[in-house]
Amino acid sequence: MRHPRFTLSSFLILTLSLLSCQAPPEAPRPNLIVIFCDDLGYGDLASFGHPTIRTPNLDRMAQEGQKWTHFYSAASVCTPSRAALLTGRLPVRNGMMSPKSRVLFPDSASGIPENEVTLAEALRAEGYATACVGKWHLGHLPQYLPTNNGFDSYFGIPYSNDMDQTRKGSTRELVKTARIEYWNVPLLRDQEVVERPADQRTITKRYSEEAVRFIRENRERPFFLYLAHSLPHVPLFASEEFLGTSKRGLYGDVVEEIDHGVGQIMQALTDLGIAERSLVVFTSDNGPWLPYKEHGGSAGLLREGKGATWEGGMREPTIFWWPGKLDSGVVMEMGATLDLFSTFCEIAGAKVPADRIMDSYDLGPVLFGTGESPRKSMFFYRESKLYAVRLDEFKAHFITKPVYTGRTEAETHHDPPLLYHLGRDPGEQYDVAHLHPDVIQSIEKLVAVHQSEMVFGEDRLAQQSPDARR
Amino acid sequence: MRHPRFTLSSFLILTLSLLSCQAPPEAPRPNLIVIFCDDLGYGDLASFGHPTIRTPNLDRMAQEGQKWTHFYSAASVCTPSRAALLTGRLPVRNGMMSPKSRVLFPDSASGIPENEVTLAEALRAEGYATACVGKWHLGHLPQYLPTNNGFDSYFGIPYSNDMDQTRKGSTRELVKTARIEYWNVPLLRDQEVVERPADQRTITKRYSEEAVRFIRENRERPFFLYLAHSLPHVPLFASEEFLGTSKRGLYGDVVEEIDHGVGQIMQALTDLGIAERSLVVFTSDNGPWLPYKEHGGSAGLLREGKGATWEGGMREPTIFWWPGKLDSGVVMEMGATLDLFSTFCEIAGAKVPADRIMDSYDLGPVLFGTGESPRKSMFFYRESKLYAVRLDEFKAHFITKPVYTGRTEAETHHDPPLLYHLGRDPGEQYDVAHLHPDVIQSIEKLVAVHQSEMVFGEDRLAQQSPDARR
Known part of the structure; x- marks a missing residue:
């Protein structure tokens, strides 16, 4: 209470x-x-x-x-x-x-x-x-x-x-x-x-x-x-x-x-x-x-x-x-x-x-x-995993996975990550990872710090019980 | 002149x-x-x-x-x-x-x-x-x-x-x-x-x-x-x-x-x-x-x-x-x-x-x-063919063809046409032809009148000559 x-x-x-x-x-x-x-x-x-x-x-x-x-x-x-x-x-x-x-x-x-x-x-x-x-x-x-x-x-x-x-x-x-x-x-x-x-x-x-x-x-x-x-x-x-x-x-x-x-x-x-x-x-x-x-x-x-x-x-x-x-x-x-x-x-x-x-x-x-x-x-989490990170104008996708297809879909891990310039390419169409290894490095550093400080809370969403039903 | x-x-x-x-x-x-x-x-x-x-x-x-x-x-x-x-x-x-x-x-x-x-x-x-x-x-x-x-x-x-x-x-x-x-x-x-x-x-x-x-x-x-x-x-x-x-x-x-x-x-x-x-x-x-x-x-x-x-x-x-x-x-x-x-x-x-x-x-x-x-x-022509027609909120595509792919692409003819409601579906994603045969009929009538009155002008774009080069 x-x-x-x-x-x-x-x-x-x-x-x-x-x-x-x-x-x-x-x-x-x-x-x-x-x-x-x-x-x-x-x-x-x-x-x-x-x-x-x-x-x-x-x-x-x-x-x-x-x-x-x-x-x-x-x-x-x-x-x-x-x-x-x-x-x-x-x-x-x-x-x-x-x-x-x-x-x-x-x-x-x-x-x-x-x-x-x-x-x-x-x-x-x-x-x-x-x-x-x-x-x-x-x-x-x-x-x-x-x-x-x-x-x-x-x-x-x-x-x-x-x-x-x-x-x-x-x-x-x-x-x-x-x-x-x-x-x-x-x-x-x-x-x-x-x-x-x-x-x-x-x-x-x-x-x-x-x-x-x-x-x-x-x-x-x-x-x-x-x-x-x-x-x-x-x-x-x-x-x-x-x-x-x-x-x-x-x-x-x-x-x-x-x-x-x-x-x-x-x-x-x-x-x-x-x-x-x-x-x-x-x-x-x-x-x-x-x-x-x-x-x-x-x-x-x-x-x-x-x-x-x-x-x-x-x-x-x-x-x-x-x-x-x-x-x-x-x-x-x-x-x-x-x-x-x-x-x-x-x-x-x-x-x-x-x-x-x-x-x-x-x-x-x-x-x-x-x-x-x-x-x-900005950190983009899905199902408690860090999928993507935006730093300034760039966004790196480390993991992608289709959504709501009705099937169990596999994750795709990207190494190097997919990289998009959201200013010039707001639709995330043109991967520019090969042009900006320095940006990827900066994002990876940011991720390392972020993850070193991360303590995951106890899962609140998976706790189910028929008695809880309202 | x-x-x-x-x-x-x-x-x-x-x-x-x-x-x-x-x-x-x-x-x-x-x-x-x-x-x-x-x-x-x-x-x-x-x-x-x-x-x-x-x-x-x-x-x-x-x-x-x-x-x-x-x-x-x-x-x-x-x-x-x-x-x-x-x-x-x-x-x-x-x-x-x-x-x-x-x-x-x-x-x-x-x-x-x-x-x-x-x-x-x-x-x-x-x-x-x-x-x-x-x-x-x-x-x-x-x-x-x-x-x-x-x-x-x-x-x-x-x-x-x-x-x-x-x-x-x-x-x-x-x-x-x-x-x-x-x-x-x-x-x-x-x-x-x-x-x-x-x-x-x-x-x-x-x-x-x-x-x-x-x-x-x-x-x-x-x-x-x-x-x-x-x-x-x-x-x-x-x-x-x-x-x-x-x-x-x-x-x-x-x-x-x-x-x-x-x-x-x-x-x-x-x-x-x-x-x-x-x-x-x-x-x-x-x-x-x-x-x-x-x-x-x-x-x-x-x-x-x-x-x-x-x-x-x-x-x-x-x-x-x-x-x-x-x-x-x-x-x-x-x-x-x-x-x-x-x-x-x-x-x-x-x-x-x-x-x-x-x-x-x-x-x-x-x-x-x-x-x-x-x-x-609205009549949507491409390369002198009537590809699509919009009537009120509906648009029918009779022909579609990919663009600027760098290859010679084939036309696809649609019969019945693809039909989209541009009000409810401005992105032309959901073909509703099967739900609206009456609309298709109205559009086909409009096309018939339009085509009966159409006289194509002499092609002005295909006339090329090295002498014309400016």
Whole structure:
């Protein structure tokens, strides 16, 4: 149980921080909002090149804010990606990535470790109101739920919307004629199931409404909102208002409904007069789920999608918005969901845990135009193995393996690694390893240091038990 | 020779139009500008999804104007594409597409037919000042040059920048270490060679400067400017100011220099106070030349590139800009370079030839928010054969053939045709022919009507002669 520990430590931290900032009265601390999509592809927003999905709100957000074109999730599937965002640590460090299971399932017996400090915990310790709305997927048993991990409240589904299937047959077939009752996914408020199966047709709309309500109710104090949409992960559902309206079909309907919700959030912040002290970040957990064809998204010109350590699997369409505060424009420097931890803590004056290795950089210099991104590298893990590493503009693939083919596929080890220049060749098409042995050497040195410090956490994803089933 | 005919007819038309508009004094007629790139891919602008090419001017143009995501060139290679833009007619109608030669070459003995009415001729007949700046590629012999086809002046190269090679070896090898003297391409002013080889390192910069000069000199009268950049067609060159500055490498340098020129043009129009009576259209002649790898562009999520009748070969990143006049936003309706003829003539009050079949639609309803695009279909020809047809959201491929593989490739005929829903599947990945026999029937009917009216023009591209060599 985390609560007792939190209360004590938060009291101490709060006291210390109150003591340290007695002098001039400070401006109210900024609100922090993450809007996190599920399986949205790099190429799925109009401003990221999609020709038939309308995202006017996100386009405006990108136009007024910063459009990041080299922003990564820390894993190419759901559970480890979310763990990384909320802890600022690579999921291999805390057992939230596993060689045996890609993600958590309804019969998983475990979840996010108790000794991990979540971003919500760090911010709540500084007096932030915290809410989690949407998909969790870091453990569905009570001790792993958001309200035991730093969030004051929770409204959403505990795992993926395609889990707990009630019909026989492949998910690929079921999603084509999806009905909500094909999946027995529970909808929770805090720790209670309030609807089962969750009515996914209205879920995006309800998440956005819940987010706006939380914003309104907390307009007088700093807050952290983690809005993790459960869509456009298959099965796809949209509310009546959006169903059948997008040229992109059902997938487009879903993305356009999410975009609409983003517009509602921006509007609420503006109407309440708090937009200028609110940072909103929009991104996604991993790339598009390509085997689902029209029901999956598009990575644009990037290679591959969800599950892969190619760019399409882990580079996300990302927007930072903070009216009057950010240098607006296109940002081509590197950032990652891992970095939201340090960036938010820096902005909020919160503590980044000092007793453990963090994989999180403060992106403030880029946001506020004072310097370069401190992130110069990115480690691409899959199933707890280091598959690829990016250093500056170059990415080396040491291992590659096909994804979601339905067969057990073999790894291919590359020595020398495949090497791509992501600036000149963003689609990872032209191996230039033979031209840059020096770069490979630099990357190998980086890997050696990284691996010498790596301690793998106990595997949390492979622990399954029928009793755990919710 | 076209000049005498033009003078007489223009006098008559001018007289008639003066008579017809005596009543209230009209606002000055709008200026019309086309900025046409060479081999720029659908995905090569930041606003169309490229992650490492900076195009702030084009992004602003798209933001203030209309970003068209379904705008086509009429051919997937240079000569026929340009012929279509300037005549509003499919190039098979006037011999500017051939089963024997993709484009015109330095020893081609022919060019655009004398009896074709060019957009410049139609607009000059209404008193427009007309200038062609950049690559022509509709015949390099005097009678085929811009100044004999409706343009008051010309400054540019008469054919592609990779032609008239002075070194042995494959172009693919030569472009890697390109020097201007590897290609003996002439630079013309009107009909005179003023530089040979053209210094391609400064050519983009000089084209933009020439365009701005023409705009300044003609600010008091309506003008038509056709600025056809000869880049980013290989070999790539950029001026010192841009060389080595883009994350995308040399290709990015080139595109960013073109973008800079677009900014200069927008700025000149604004500074002169004529932006609000100037329509600027930015687009490209065909898709990216993929076999050139890092020296070629990207079609983003679209399939294939230059030479192909897949979307990547003929869909272009297109922007319409006219401050204060256009409903700004993303336009997902269909348009084509063919349509610039009717659209511009309608805006200018000029005559569209009535004595021949035109393939041009007035896009005014979409530009000015009064209705839908009249273009509901698109015919995709290659080497004078009808390969594919788009009708509304569906595209049927009757023939496909690989491109630029260096081998003679066989055509594959498809019966039933391959069918793609371009709204739901913009990447043409999922053939849905079996689901929509009715759509195929509608397309086949459209094809039957189209073919019953088709008269193929005499082949202009296959006529070669060593004497013609310039």
